[in-house]
Amino acid sequence: MQAQTVGGVTIRAPLPPEYRSILTPEALQFVAHLSRCYAPRVGELLERRKQVQARYDAGAKPDFLPETRHVRESDWKVGPLPVDLLDRRVEITGPTDRKMVINALNRCRASPKQSLAAAPAVLPYCGGQDVPLNDKVAVMLVRPRGWHLWEKHVAVDGSPVPGALWDFGLYFFHNARELLARGSGPYFYLPKMQSHLECRLWNEVFVEAQRWLGIPSGTIKATCLIETLPAAFEMHEFLYELRDHSAGLNCGRWDYMFSFIKTLRNDPTRIFPDRGLVGMDQPFLRAYTQLVIQTCHRRGVHAIGGMSALIPVKGDPRANEAAFDKVRADKLREVTDGHDGTWVAHPGLIPVAKQVFDAHMREPNQIRSKPRHDVRASQEELLKVPEGPRTLAALRNNIGVSIAYLEAWLGGNGCVPLHNLMEDAATAEISRSSVWQWLRYGVKLDDGQPLTVDRVCLAIQQELDALRQQAGNARFATGHYLEAATLFKLMVTSTELQDFLTLTAYDFLVATEFGPTWGAPQQGGSAARSRL
CATH class of the missing domain: 3.20.20.360 (Malate synthase, domain 3)
Structure with a gap:
């Protein structure tokens, strides 16, 4: 361009x-x-x-x-x-x-x-x-x-x-x-x-x-x-x-x-x-x-x-x-x-x-x-920290919300309704940073087991499968779900908490938008996937 x-x-x-x-x-x-x-x-x-x-x-x-x-x-x-x-x-x-x-x-x-x-x-x-x-x-x-x-x-x-x-x-x-x-x-x-x-x-x-x-x-x-x-x-x-x-x-x-x-x-x-x-x-x-x-x-x-x-x-x-x-x-x-x-x-x-x-x-x-x-x-x-449990269900929800929001954001939508809530960058950030924080300190969830990278990766795959079922194969194939899951995984397993998820996502968009069809919608996300 x-x-x-x-x-x-x-x-x-x-x-x-x-x-x-x-x-x-x-x-x-x-x-x-x-x-x-x-x-x-x-x-x-x-x-x-x-x-x-x-x-x-x-x-x-x-x-x-x-x-x-x-x-x-x-x-x-x-x-x-x-x-x-x-x-x-x-x-x-x-x-x-x-x-x-x-x-x-x-x-x-x-x-x-x-x-x-x-x-x-x-x-x-x-x-x-x-x-x-x-x-x-x-x-x-x-x-x-x-x-x-x-x-x-x-x-x-x-x-x-x-x-x-x-x-x-x-x-x-x-x-x-x-x-x-x-x-x-x-x-x-x-x-x-x-x-x-x-x-x-x-x-x-x-x-x-x-x-x-x-x-x-x-x-x-x-x-x-x-x-x-x-x-x-x-x-x-x-x-x-x-x-x-x-x-x-x-x-x-x-x-x-x-x-x-x-x-x-x-x-x-x-x-x-x-x-x-x-x-x-x-x-x-x-x-x-x-x-x-x-x-x-x-x-x-x-x-x-x-x-x-x-x-x-x-x-x-x-x-x-x-x-x-x-x-x-x-x-x-x-x-x-x-x-x-x-x-x-x-x-x-x-x-x-x-x-x-x-x-x-x-x-x-x-x-x-x-x-x-x-x-x-x-x-x-x-500075009083809120009290309460950390549960496997909340982990799954945090992951699902983060991926679904990032998928919508990469597609040009700054908010998305999920589970009767309007999720935006702020609520997705709470979800993303909570997973990072729980993983960094290896907190024990309600099943008594500490959170590990392997458990997070498994949960990411499970939520990705659930999103595929909800969206349908056609919508999943033309959406940005895999890119969103990849970006989320990189951010929550990083040794440092990234300042904002949209900064990372914006850099991704800038890095993948130039090419023969610059500015055109990504069909099936294939061009973006090839750059990951």
Whole structure:
């Protein structure tokens, strides 16, 4: 594939006509400017992550920073919020499938995981149909990629562009002025940050982006996902660094559980039990979520709750109602604790969550009414390991979920419904890291036998056989199951816990996409298999 240069930016990917309206020379010039200014800083921050993790691996533990104590103890508030971000009681999150985005915009606040082009009054989607948007649509918050991800198909001055800057830059350039003209604004979710210094970089990006387009500083509003263990100790600092652009914090509960395992991976006393037993009633999660509420309300901004992974159960009314009851209980806990809104993973759960919040939150938010001065979350409470058994059934489930998710991800889908749960990268990461952790420390399962590499490999084969039966031979042959199983096996038997499974999977895709049929779907996965 010949690289193409557009507006001084090298693009190593096909450019169909519909892309060219987005990848204009002006837009690419803007992204290139951001990349030249801030990509070196991204590299420095990622290197800092390695250094901090090395300290944790050597026995140090995350803790509140003494050098920023003045930020936590002094009185200050974030900047004022725009009207359309004052009431955030239900938000739906998901990948940027066109049909899902349209349905989300027509039903509630939407949080797509990647950047989108500005939506006209009618958006076509697969099947050739047109679905009109309502006259009044939901507020959209766009989630660019985390700092750890690079867009390897685009280079500026010979170096890859940070995925975060690519996503943010294109969306902001094409949509900021239009959103302001419609009485809204450019709003974002910022994922996977591990330090307030990473928030500081985002703030500098926002200031420069607004300057470049001639938009008043403070127009951008961003909600930080508290989904890493180190971030739990820097919540005030996160808000402070983004205070002119802050829209609050969100409890990214599933990523947070994964980060707990990853951050404390060298501590044999921090081994997780079965994934299904780690509910929001666990002390370390109670401390974390209530600290988010107290921190946000003290600073005059929203604390958004987490996402229940449950989804509607088709064809089984009893199971469906049981799932809805669990979602109601989860949302009741959040609203009575003081959260100002919550997440759902499926449009069918919007009325369920909204009903609970409407009944217990009669005002737009609870920032003033529930300051939660009573919360005391110590280092010990935030680091308390959840208790419970480790079972063979959970091992099999962890393996099956990880392979099925990776198979879907390699095929271009960022989430997949499994066993009446919506599995995404975060839940798959819990599964993957749990298997790695159990194997590393040779934990005894409920059959009394320690986990070994041979037992893991046998379970992988058993789950692969089960997936073949579920998918059918034709679907299995044309899918990415063998590649997914191979990648999973490499990651869980590695001596080191890989940072993110999607990093390894992305490298695999980049390594296998070039060839005579570059960019075309892999038939039967044969081309990918030949490279393994």
